[in-house]
Amino acid sequence: MEQNEKLSFHFDVDGNDFTSAGEASVKVKKLMRQLGFSPELTRRVSIAMYEGEINMVIHANGGVADVYVDEDCLRVVLADEGPGIADIETAMQEGFSTAPDNIRALGFGAGMGLPNMKNYSDEMKIDSIVGQGTTIELKFKVN
Amino acid sequence: MELSQVAEILEAKVLTGSEHLDRVAHAACGSDMMSDVLAFVKDQGxxxxxxxxxxxxxxxxxxxxxxxxxxxxxxxxxxxxxxxENIGTVIMSTQLTMYESCGRLYLAGLGR
Structure with a gap:
């Protein structure tokens, strides 16, 4: 984790170890508590980021996560160099999943990750190129 | 319902967090699917x-x-x-099945 001047945080998400997936989100949750964000916002940000982190480990062999604290909003940017999402509209449907059976056995892959990220954030933008990777930006308004 | 009461009803062994057994929970969730927990849980403790x-x-x-x-x-x-332990979560383990565990807690008034 590196902290820059404009209050942003950078995390590397290790794609080789499902056991450690979510470590960055745990850190962000702690940081948000320390920075005095409301429990409700902290919960929404950490759940959405956790889903994103899990997705990167399942589908893209990891990636990077950046959290930017702006004056009126908090942004989480998750970027990977995985296979990309061919049909974003279909991927956004609740229950649609391409996760393999071994991931389902671990309690994930119900096709709720992306819809959940959308539900818990105020704005979600997905940029994906098949064969190159996916970048997801989540925005949360800070009142 | 206090967590100490939950442990008693489920005849559960407390593996960590015994100092937090005075915490109160108003509802519970039974699931093996973490995706569902992340999507549907509201204030279940x-x-x-x-x-x-x-x-x-x-x-x-x-x-x-x-x-x-x-x-x-x-x-x-x-x-x-x-x-x-690091994040202050209480962990218990019970020999009961999921069905009986949920049933006992529900009958005792948790989440009703």
């Missing part, structure tokens, strides 16, 4: 599950659930217990 991996502990942290009950005598690894 306890997760009952038969799934044993570190993501169970992280999921409950994200959802602000302060207690995990492993059913069917499942025992978490030392790594999971250390993670729970």
């Amino acid at each position: 306890i997760l009952l599950t038969g799934l044993v991996n570190s993501q169970v502990i992280r999921t409950t942290l994200m959802m602000d659930m302060g207690c995990v009950v492993f059913v069917r005598g499942k025992t978490p690894s030392e790594e999971m217990i250390a993670l729970a």
Whole structure:
């Protein structure tokens, strides 16, 4: 984790170890508590980021996560160099999943990750190129 | 309902967080699917599950659930217990099945 001047945080998400997936989100949750964000916002940000982190480990062999604290909003940017999402509209449907059976056995892959990220954030933008990777930006308004 | 009462009703062994047994939970959730927990849990304070991996502990942290009950005598690894200890999550283990565990707590008034 590196902290820059404009209050942003950078995390590397290790794609080789499902056991450690979510470590960055745990850190962000702690940081948000320390920075005095409301429990409700902290919960929404950490759940959405956790889903994103899990997705990167399942589908893209990891990636990077950046959290930017702006004056009126908090942004989480998750970027990977995985296979990309061919049909974003279909991927956004609740229950649609391409996760393999071994991931389902671990309690994930119900096709709720992306819809959940959308539900818990105020704005979600997905940029994906098949064969190159996916970048997801989540925005949360800070009142 | 206090967590100490939950432990009593489920005849559960408290594996970590015994100092937090005075915490009060108003409802619980039983699931082996963490995706569902992340999507549907609102203010349930306890997760009952038969799934044993570190993501169970992280999921409950994200959802602000302060207690995990492993059913069917499942025992978490030392790594999971250390993670729970670090974030202040209570872990219990009961020999009862998921069905009976949920049934007993519901009958005792939890979530009703």
